[in-house]
Amino acid sequence: MxxxxxxxxxxxxxxxxxxxxxxxxxxxxxxxxxxxxxxxxxxxxxxxxxxxxxxxxxxxxxxxxxxxxxxxxxGDFGRSLTYSSPVIDLVEERLAVSLPLALMALTLSTIIAIPVGVFAAARRGRPADTVAMGLAQFGVAIPNFWFALLLVYVFAVGFRLVPAGGFPGWGETWSSHGQAFQALVLPAVSLALPQAAILARVTRSAVVEVMGEDFIRTARAKGLPQRIVLWRHALRNALIPVLTIMGLQFAFLLAGTIIIENVFYLPGLGRLIFQAISQRDLIVVQGVVMLLVASVILINLMVDICYAVVDPRLRDGR
Structure with missing residues (x-):
C-alpha cells in the first residue's frame, strides 16, 4: 500500500x-x-x-x-484591493459558510442516493427499478436554482419553517448555531437532491455490474440472505465508482455553488469569486481559484486513499 x-x-x-x-x-x-x-x-x-x-x-x-x-x-494569498483585507481572511470567513453547506449537501445526498441505488439494483427490470430511476432522471433534469426557488416558496414563504435567505453567522451560543443551521437547510437540500439523483444512478449501475460476478453467486449458494449479499458483498465491491462521483460532487459543492449562494444570499466562496470578478479584484480571483484547485486535488487524493481501503488489490500493489 x-x-x-x-x-x-x-x-x-x-x-x-x-x-x-x-x-x-x-x-x-x-x-x-x-x-x-x-x-x-x-x-x-x-x-x-x-x-x-x-x-x-x-x-x-x-x-x-x-x-x-x-x-x-x-498562506500569504495577497491583499484584496476591494476589501482592503488579506485574501486568506476573506477565504476563512467565506469558508465558514461553504464548507458546512457542502458537507450537509453531500451527507444528505449520500443518505438518499446509496439506499435508492441499491434498492433499484436489487429489483433490476421491475417496476420499482423503473420508478426509482425515473425519479432519478427527473432529479438530474431539474435545474437546481429553479428547485431552490420552489423550496423557498413552499417552506420559507408558505409554511415559514426556515428563513428564505441570508446567513446570521455561527455565533457562540447554541441558539445562534441553530439559526445558522436553519439558514443552510434549504440551500443544502436544493444542492443535495440533484446530486443524489446522479449518485443513485451510478450506485445502481455499479451494483448491477457486481451482482453478476462469481463471488456473488458463491455467496448466494452459501445461503446468505439477500440483504447480506447486497450490503456486505455487492455494495462494498461497487464502491470505487461511487467514491469517485462523491469526490467530484464534494469538489463541486465546495466551489461551484455560485448560483445557489446568490439565490439564498449566502456569503460563501462561490459568491466571493463572483464579486471579485465583477469588481476586477484579480488578486482575490487568483488566490481563491488556486485554493479551490488545491482543495479539489486534495479531495481526489483522499478518494484514492479510500480506493485502497475498499479494494485489497491496491493495497497489495496489484
Missing part, C-alpha cells in the same frame, strides 16, 4: 504545480496592464504605478511566480 500512496502523492504534487502554472499564467495573458484593469480607466498614473509595485509587476515573470508560489505555501 505504501508504494501506491507514494505514487498518488507524487501525482497530486505534480498536478498542483502544473495547476499553479496555469492559474498564474492567466494573469500574464490578460490583455493590457493588470493594474490598470483593476483600477479602471480613470486611475491616475501614480496609483497604477503603486499597484504595479505592490503586485510585483515590475519584476521578472519567474521571480513573480516563485514569490507567488511561496506565498501560497506559507
Amino acid at each position: 505504501i508504494p501506491y500512496l507514494l505514487h498518488r502523492l507524487a501525482s497530486a504534487v505534480a498536478t498542483l504545480l502544473l495547476a499553479s502554472l496555469v492559474v498564474f499564467a492567466v494573469l500574464e495573458i490578460l490583455p493590457g496592464d493588470p493594474a490598470r484593469l483593476m483600477l479602471g480607466l480613470n486611475a491616475s498614473p501614480e496609483a497604477i504605478e503603486t499597484l504595479r509595485t505592490q503586485m510585483g509587476l515590475d519584476q521578472p515573470v519567474v521571480v513573480r511566480y516563485l514569490e507567488w508560489l511561496y506565498g501560497m505555501v506559507t
